[in-house]
Amino acid sequence: MTAAWVESRLGVRLVDGPRPVGAGLADLVGLAVRRNPRRAHLLVSAVLGKHVPTDPRLVYGSGLLLGELVRARLRGEEPPGIGSLLVDAVRGVPGTAAGLRDLLRAPRRPVDAVVVGYAETATALGHSVADALGDAYYLHSTRRPVPGFAAYGGFEEEHSHATSHLLLPADPAALDRDVPAVLVDDELSTGRTVLNTIEALHAVRPRSHYVLAALVDLRGPADRDRTDALAARLGARIESVALAEGRVELPDDILEAGKRLVSDLSAPAESDGTPPAAGPGAASPAVFPVSRIDLDWPPGLPDGGRHGFLPAHRARLEKDLGRMAETVADRLGDGAARVLVLGFEELMYAPLRLAETLADTVPDADVRYSTTTRSPVLAVDDPGYAIRTRLTFPAHDDPADGPGERYAYNVAPASGRDGFDRIVLVVDGAGDTEALTGGLLRRLRALAPVLVAAIPSWRGA
Template sequence: MQGNRRKELREKAVNEGERPEARRAARAGAADRAGGVWSGSWVAERLGVELTGDDTLTDLLGLALRRNPKRAHLLVSNVLGKHVPQSPSVVYGHGVTLGRRVRELLADQAGEAVVLGYAETATGLGHSVADGLGTAPYLHSTRRPVTGVAQAGGFEESHSHATSHLLLPEDPALLAGDGPLVLVDDEFSTGNTVLNTIRELHARYPRRRYVVVALVDMRSAADADRLDDFAREIGARVDLVAAASGTVTLPEGVLHKGQELVARHQPPEAAEQPPSQGRVTRVDLDWPRGLPDGGRHGFTPAHRARLEAALPAMAARLSKALPRDARRVLVLGFEELMYAPLRLAHALEQTVRAEVRYSTTTRSPVLAVDDPGYAIRTRLVFPAHDDPADGPGDRYAYNVAGAGFDAVVAVVDSVADTPALRAPDGLLARLAAHTPQVLLAVVPSYVPAPPSAPERPSMLPAPLRGPVFSSYAPEEVGWLLQDLSEVTLEAPTEEREEAIQSGGAHYAESLPVEYQPSEQYQRLFHSALDASAARLAQAVGVVTETVLAERSPRPVLVSLARAGTPIGILMRRWAQYRHGVELPHYAVSIVRGRGIDANALRWLAAHHDPRDVVFVDGWTGKGAITRELAQALEEFETSDGITGFDPEIAVLADPGSCVRTYGTREDYLIPSACLNSTVSGLISRTVLRADLVGPHDYHGAKFYRELAGVDVSVAFVDAVSARFPEVTDAVDTQAKELLATDRTPTWEGWAAVERISEEYGIHDVNLVKPGVGETTRVLLRRVPWKVLARAGAGSDLDHVRLLAEQRGVPVEEVTDLHYTCVGLIHPKYTRGATGADGKAVTV
């Protein structure tokens, strides 16, 4: 809360207001820093308006006069990109920096935040703040109603010339979460707009935390106290982040004096309309199909990634269309359409040698005075060209005329690409009167598809997180599953096996009874963990470095529940330890014969770029899940039209030689394979059953809270990540060597499984479970027939031998076995069957 700070600034303003020489010195210092006269001095001297506050305040702001009966003065930002053409790097950088400050403030809650910007001036700023946050979806208010899109809220901006704000998210659930809401405006004068917004939204979508962001905070101490009181009233925390703070001191009668000044200095209308001279050329941006033009209906991280990928090519098209000798170029946005032109200008700035500036048109009427001490030197007036809801009227472009631009790139959305735009008195003609070349770039106006009911991907629930679901910390993993903890799903192992092999049920329709390890088995687990932790840490480092180098610099880790989830957590921890990068991590369900959870994919595609998604698993056996994923993604692309998901799985161990991205191809014990839920966040294996999982639901799973006393999930990942420092050098060396190696999968494991299936008369590769991890699963969940062990295999198989002894399952040593061990399930299981040694096969 900012109450004390506001009072200090108010006292400073009062004290300095008594010393004219201090005010003059402050203005002179600002002029020195800016290399000229402060652009607020003209108004300050004539109206007695004073700005007092942070040292940077007058660098950020100038003053002008409004043609507005509610407020005489206008704070004109030098870094917003609305009224004053500015370097797009400066404009974008201020927004991103504020977003990073918000991310630091929110810490673990940053990944749950939603950003809301205010139309029209802060639509681009709010979007840039969302970029700085990194993973936040973005929405801005709008004054443009859109047919077919339901209003999710609205509020009033009392001092504005156009007061009504609409909230029109494509996804009605966008504002319904309980994570922090970040509200972004260019400046806070009284705080009324923010208070009105929070009041409106809190009544519909109550939450515990709000963050208010602005370039400058100019509220009085009383206004700050009012917001503090309101926060206490609704029981929410309200933080404030601003680039600069200060106060505006207004003398008595300032509104009347301002109106007199406006009337005295208003130029003749004819003087504002010289004839058109320059050429107007249309440029095709090749804007990505279906990509929103901004945040009017919501803009997700996946949208952001698509835009980032497309920007270089669009900037190249603009660059090619510009005059070769252009030395000074303006990219001019259009009212609420601020972010897309800003990003185009930013990309163009990095492409051409010319000086690039950025600003936008506006509906705000402001007096122009050609004086270096005034913020608005010139203005262009033209009719509105987007069929606005409030009817026809004038629009403005400030500080464009007389600024020496060799070319202007006018960026509008397709709704505004009308005959009025190209009329003799329209925007293009007004621009052509002041620059030799005008380029028109049209961005398709995004129109949301009609709402269709619950199956809309955007309506899917947010991921489940600990401690409500799983024993992992909430930032470690989000589970794209539905909680079936209250449903009885467990069945005796013999009944499950009989039903599965007879075709009466699929293995994912029920759960095995959770194995309760004996004290001897638990000691064996901890012994194995102590012995293998460093080896596991090295493999985690190698696979993570491979992903970062080859797949994506900021991957979205999506582990295949459950075996992949501890590995995904460890990879996330390595990226944070080695590179300081916080990677998103989710867990999803994949079921052999049924495919991956399509609704989870839809949620991921709505919140991330599918090209950044890296699927993670613990190990490969024969490669069945690798093939399952590839087939499922191909079918998903055909059915949903969503492209970009890569079927390549990253695994800790790839003994089957089924993938290119791995930490090792050795078949050794990964201790997390020794247990079930108690090493996987207390989450069951996933469930897919028609009576529990509808077509618009995630796959299900259970959270075994009652097993918390024997849970070693966090202990396992802590033990491995504690060894990261000692293996760093080895990881660097091995990863470098691996990246230079031909890692094309040979599928040797699959061939070995087929040979074993025939040799032992099984004739079904699904009943052959190769590798230490898969063999352990057979012994824990299924009714095994026998275990094949490579002759001479050592301590990696201690737990396998113990489980086999407890289950009465023979262990047969085999020379030249491709894997360290293989678990076999009898092909014709019936209740009361016996194992190869004649012992009853029971639990």
């Protein structure tokens, strides 16, 4: 991944630690600069599919691999051997992303657990961990209050720009069981978020075993001591697994230096992917068509884990994924050499699974996957920086915290890079609004033909 630009300007350093599956910290993350006064840097994952369009088979395979580390810890077994598959897949060696995924989705003995993922970045990652366990109940936190669903608990993500999270299970009894609870996030920086969650869950239903699972674990000795202290106070076992460990070294003045850098490089110099304005006599920017597709989403199947996702839901989705991917492939037509499947904020898992199935269905196309996000990040069109371009548009799902900007990163072409020749935008019913048409769709149709697939927002049985 790309970290050189931030390292040279802010003095931030990635330092490798243990490599449980052969990948180092620098293999899995790059660096960018946040537009956030509480945290200057952003770790940009090479395997999450959030900010960087990524082979969806690598994204899903990495989530399954993390789930296999959880399984091994719960069952007291050795973790799976994958050789160099993960590192090779990150480096783009042909066939390795699909090979990693296929190796890890082979049938294994199911493990019962409650898996909780964190909105918005880890919603699909948590799903993938639950998939690997086979018999797990999955729920992700949400920033979207939904009428008719009572909050089971909440917690604060202290470094985030939008900190209110809710747990809204449709069936609290599925969550309220004394089985291991697995808390999944893309990174563990200090661990405060997961410890807050454990306290909230334990206050409602004490459990004997918790596992923290992350793509990268950056906690220092004091953070780990805090985890041990909580375990002792609760009388519970708290363990952790990650694909890579290490630390981020930050200079003392990082927050002020980050603010100055954002101020110096902000618009109009910042690269946001906007087509240049047409001057007198110049041709107008291209406007590509937008069309819609009916996926025939299975009736009664949740769009994700916002209100809970059961093993039976997982089996139903697997049954219909191939059919839905074929429907998309038919509409893409010939000439779709580079395709982006773009998800929507917390709606990450359904677009991911559709994208990785589409990649198998149209093997001649380069299918990539990423999602829109709330996170404000500086974009710099430099090969040593992880966020090259940024699309900015208004929120389109009537968020409870009011209107605001939303973003899609690395979707517009950067200098020296080709863009996408098809974009498949996957949204849920709550986000399929007039504001979508006048905002994000207007930005996307300046880049490529857009196919919109709307999945019904699940409201319960």
